[in-house]
Amino acid sequence: MLELPRPVxxxxxxxxxxxxxxxxxxxREAERNNINDEYISKTGELVNGFVKRFEGGKVIIDIGxxxxxxxxxxxQSRVETxxxxxRVRVVISNVNRETKGPQIEVSRTSPDLxxxxxxxxxxxxxxxxxxxKAAVRExxxxxxxxxxxxxxxxxxVGACVGMKGSRVQSIIRELRGEKIDIIEWSxxxxxxxxxxxxxxxxxxxxxxxxxxxxxxxxxxSEQQSLAIGKRGQNVRLAAKLVGWDIDIEARKR
Numbered sequence: 001m002l003e004l005p006r007p008v009x010x011x012x013x014x015x016x017x018x019x020x021x022x023x024x025x026x027x028r029e030a031e032r033n034n035i036n037d038e039y040i041s042k043t044g045e046l047v048n049g050f051v052k053r054f055e056g057g058k059v060i061i062d063i064g065x066x067x068x069x070x071x072x073x074x075x076q077s078r079v080e081t082x083x084x085x086x087r088v089r090v091v092i093s094n095v096n097r098e099t100k101g102p103q104i105e106v107s108r109t110s111p112d113l114x115x116x117x118x119x120x121x122x123x124x125x126x127x128x129x130x131x132x133k134a135a136v137r138e139x140x141x142x143x144x145x146x147x148x149x150x151x152x153x154x155x156x157v158g159a160c161v162g163m164k165g166s167r168v169q170s171i172i173r174e175l176r177g178e179k180i181d182i183i184e185w186s187x188x189x190x191x192x193x194x195x196x197x198x199x200x201x202x203x204x205x206x207x208x209x210x211x212x213x214x215x216x217x218x219x220x221s222e223q224q225s226l227a228i229g230k231r232g233q234n235v236r237l238a239a240k241l242v243g244w245d246i247d248i249e250a251r252k253r
Contacts, residue, residue, distance in 0.1 A: 032103060035067060039104055040095045046116035047106070051086045061088060061106060068104075075107035079140035079176050089174065091116060109139040117174055118145065121167045124159040131156075133185040136240040140178055142229075144196060144237045146185040157182050181237075189244055193217060196238035200227035203251055213244040221250040 049063040059071040059082055075093060082088065090106035091113045097103060107113065114135045124130040130149050137143040147156040160182045161168050168180055181199070186192040190205035193215050204218040219227045227248050228235050239246045 032097065035095075035103060039092060042092050043095060044091060044093075044110075044112045044116075046089060046091055046113070046120070048087065048089055049106075051082045051084055051088060053084065061090060063090075063104070063106070069106045070104070071106050071108065075105070075109050077108050077139040077176065077178075079178075080108060089113070089117075109137065111135040111137050111143075114143055114145060114171070114175075114180075117171045118160060121170055122160050122162075124149075124154060124156075129154055130159050134241050134243075136237050137178070138233060138237065140176060142179045142181070142233055142237060143175075144181045144183055144241045146183045146192070146196070146241055148185040157184050183241065189213075189215065189242060193238065193242050193244060193246055196241045197227050197234065197246075197248075200234065202227070208247070214247070215242075215244050216247045216249060218249050218251050224248065224250040 047063045047069075049061040049069065052060045052062045052068060054060070055070075057073040059076065061069045061071055063069050069090070069092070071090060088108075090108055091110050092104060093107040093110055093112075094105040095103060096105065112135075114137060115132050118132060119125050122130065125132060125147075129151055130147050133146045133148055135143065135145040145160070147160055149156040149159075159167075168182065172178060172180060183192075183195045183198060186195065190207060194202040194205050194217070197217065197219075200219060200223045202217055202219055202223075206216045206218070208214040208216050217227070226234070229237075235246055235248055
């Protein structure tokens with residue numbers, strides 16, 4: 001960098017204001033670039049912060065070092081309300097260089113939040129013994145998470161539930177009472193679908209079309225409402241978890 005002194009007497013008030021604006025603009029750009037570079041690789045990660053203020057339905061959260069993140073209405077669970085100064089755990093869902101306000105978007109509705117909470121609570125997930133294969137949510141109501149063990153003598157579902165449900169209960173409390181079904185993952189779609197419809201007991205699973213990923217599940221008539229769930233929630237979440245269309249049929253006696 002080469003510095004050439006200019007006589008300040010030649011600079012008028014407008015020139016000084018213009019220089020000030022350019023300097024401030026460049027500083028802001030540098031700050032935004034630093035935030036972008038630091039957080040772009042942290043998408044999906046869990047961060048702790050506190051509620052700073054509210055702006056038209058959005059929640060502005062301080063995530064440390066004076067950096068503000070925004071939680072839009074679409075990323076807020078409808079069963080949750082926040083107060084100013086409240087501590088909150090969120091996941092980084094998006095980093096946007098273009099926006100004028102806070103460029104980090106955070107979420108309380110993302111399935112990544114569920115995954116990160118299980119990683120914190122379950123040592124077997126943290127050390128890689130148990131692996132989360134998929135997670136789906138209807139925030140504030142119900143979630144399903146599919147897990148598998150890399151070691152034959154470790155029960156993946158039991159590890160996630162914990163002694164007397166201690167591990168999963170702490171996550172349910174964090175998510176304000178959201179029900180969580182922990183499912184054992186299988187590479188066989190029929191087996192996985194039968195597991196995913198828990199707590200309903202499945203009698204038979206038939207692959208209707210492998211190409212278009214369609215399954216037909218047969219259950220006893222008394223299990224049908226449980227398999228479908230309230231407003232179709234159980235079968236809807238199971239289908240999202242497995243990645244196949246699931247049609248439920250009651251067995252005729």
